[in-house]
Amino acid sequence: MVEYRAEPVEASEERTEPISQSEMDIFIRSMGMEEQPDPPPSDYQVPLHLLKVEDRHREEGIRLIFRPLTKISPRAVSPGGSNCQWLALRAEVASTEQPEHKVLAVTQTSKDIKFGVRIPRETNDGGAPRPTLWCELYYDPASDSVVFLNKSEDPIQLVLVSQTYLASPPANEGHTVNPGFPYELRPGTWRIKVRHVAVLDFRVLEKRPVTVYERQPSDSRELVLSSPSSSSDQINANIKRPRTPDRDNMRIKRRISDGVNKTDDSAIEFMRPGAADSLVFSLPNTRQTKVLTSNASHPLLDAENGETIAVSGVCELDEYHITPQDPIASTAQSKVYRGRHSQVPDNIVTVKVLKTRMAKPGEKAFVNERNLIRQAQMWERESQTQEGLNHGSIVKYYGGDARFLSLYMEHVDAQDLTAGPRWRSVSNDEFQGNREDAKRILLNIGEALSYLHARHVVHNDIKPANILYSPERGAVLCDFGLSTGTAKEPSTGGTPYYVPPEFIVNKSRGPPADVWALGVTMLYVLRKIPLPDSRRHVKVLYWQIAGIHNPNMPFRKYGNGQGAASQMKEWLRRVHETREKLSPQDRLERIVSEMLAPQPSQRITMAKIVQSLNGGQASLAA
Structure with a gap:
């Protein structure tokens, strides 16, 4: 066996708690799994790569074929979706009199980025307990491969039983995948072993051209x-x-x-x-x-x-x-x-x-x-x-396709706030709009964020590049790739200049972090500072957000060569100095000053920003 050791994959923010029995019963009934007989012993099974997969199966989008190798109850199999079915296949050279072999066929739809299998620990009669198996297979949009992710507590052995792909490793080659680690699998038949117990066979099929x-x-x-x-x-x-x-x-x-x-x-x-x-x-x-x-x-x-x-x-x-x-x-x-x-x-x-x-x-x-x-x-x-958002200042979403990791959205006929020369001066990186533009941008994006925060969503990537603007349409918020729920773990992604000071102390990033990020954006829009992520700043100050709490992350090639926390503190000092120069008699500048309060508990909320800009009346925009 070849054992790989590398950094484990970052934990997913998806649901990871066990599936309830009622959910499993509904899922099993929908698939007819309770009617399926226990699989025969593996000695009598035809290998998956010898079963004939017809063109019509590929037309249906079938990508994976699974079969348990130990005697387990169908209730122990947790595919994790409704995109699978029991399929009866015959061997490639079988006659019509020979029996069909039932396998679980998995279809990749436009909503599926992965397929998960979870088989809980179970003690067989008179034998050793079968170990828990939990793994996920992510589809690669740029190839026929899938990426296997071990989510079990034990190492998983993968053995290539056969190969159907020219670039696949030789048959019977094995790999040990440690907990939390991935491994790329090309088309072919693979066997999963946990603690040297063969648990599952699965076959990866090629995609349709x-x-x-x-x-x-x-x-x-x-x-x-x-x-x-x-x-x-x-x-x-x-x-x-x-x-x-x-x-x-x-x-x-x-x-x-x-x-x-x-x-x-x-x-x-x-x-x-x-x-x-x-x-x-x-x-x-x-x-x-x-x-x-x-x-x-x-x-x-x-x-x-x-x-x-x-x-x-x-x-x-x-x-x-x-x-x-x-x-x-x-x-x-x-x-x-x-x-x-x-x-x-x-x-x-x-x-x-x-x-x-x-x-x-x-x-x-x-x-x-x-x-x-x-x-x-x-x-x-x-x-x-x-998918569920409906607001005039948020780009409309039409749908996506997991098979290509593509997203289809409303085309807004406007440029983002970093576009030069329309909104950014190419000579000094300052904003090119006027005060009315600034007020419109703050109101529109404030309404959009107030709408999101009321639905317990944090954008996490507010910056000029993610705001589209034209005087005719107004400001529109886009790019939700880093968005999270307010109860989720804070994101370490984004652009460092817009991360709030509380992140240094406790990694906190919630709705107040969106307020802070829009406040820094407004310093640019009000022409108090040049575009923060312009090359002028990158040459002097630049750090990686993940490096704030990871001193081992290399940083010498970034900014002034100092640590991430040191560079962020220097940037926050500059923001504070700019904030001190804002006029409290100017309503727009006063609001921006309240958005940049160092303590998140003292920071103005988006709902109050919108109310203030609307003359004390709450916004009804949606």
Whole structure:
């Protein structure tokens, strides 16, 4: 066995308490698991890699196949979602007379970033107790791999029983994954052992290839959804377009799954179960240019501007098309661009794709795996936080796709407060707006944060770059990748200049931290300081937030070379000096001064800020 030792993965902020018996009973009944017989002894089982997985199974989005190797009650299996089903498969070379083998097939939907298995400790009759198994498998959006995360208290042995992938390790190669550590698994059949007891076999399947189309420049027709045989023209009227019978502009071959009728060369008709009418999903007026295998590509990142990505769904109605257009921003962590989405009003959206990266030579072990897990958890936080929000000063969220770690949001026709030369002077990094702009920004973002805090949500990343503004629309808050609930552990992410002083003392970051961060932002908007995260400041002061309470974190390459806590205290001293110069007779400056009170208990709340700016009346904006 090969044993790896590296830094464990940071703890997830998701729910980790045991599933209640009532929840498990409901889940088991929904899957029909209580009717499944106990698996036969492993000596009589056909290995998972010899079971035939048909094309229709891949069309359904099945990514994993599981089978217990010990005699356990179905109630002991906790898949952690409703995206699985019992599947009867035959061996590749089996005759029709040979028995089928039941396995648990797991489908990756647009909502699933991972799949978890938890088998509790149990004592077998007359034998040694079976150890607890708890693991999670995170899907990699840029490859066919999954990242295995050991959440058990014991080391887990992974043995590659077979390989179905050219780059996989040799069969029977083993790896020991310590508690809290990840390991990347390529497609193939793997066996899980805990304390040398074989507990579970699972098979990782390859993803479906993704087809990319190139739009014909002579045609400007939209991607459409329509329902020609029903009278529901009012449903989704803002995204429907008429079918077009023109066949000459379409030259494409496409596999059609069961239950789908091809009506002509420019549309596919989906028959809805139990309904007399059908949905016609018009293909783009394009020609097929390439098929991206999931081996080492990410369609939403690799496609060129103007190309159309055909995204398949677990069910036909979940399918959609994305056409990247104008780039907006790109960092090591994400890419943001304007695009067209076939199922969004007016089609125009802002697409945000979280990046996962491969480890470079010389980097520490498991850099890629840890980054993938963090990015997946960030996608989950951002999508779940934004899903229920409805406020005019918060960017509208249309949905996301876990298979690509993508988020689809309202496209706001405005630039963020760091955009030069519109809002930031390229010569001195000062804000270019006027006092009316400053008041509007504070009121709009104050209303947005008051709305969030009333719902027990902390944004954790308030800064000029996350505020879009135009005089016509007003200020709009975006980027919820670091948001948390008020009861959650404080985040160590973000930009250091906007972190409140209480973080140094006790790592505290709650609603008052958002108030502080907006206060620092307003010092920039009122032209009291240049943009804090401009290169002028980075050359003099810069630190990592996580380094405040971790003296072992390297810091010499940042700022003035001193420790993170020392540099943060110097920055807070400068903020305090600027705050002292604000005029108490000026209402706007007085509010900003109250936002920058050193003690969070003395800091003004967002609700009071909004009330003050509205002349004493509470805001009704929502």
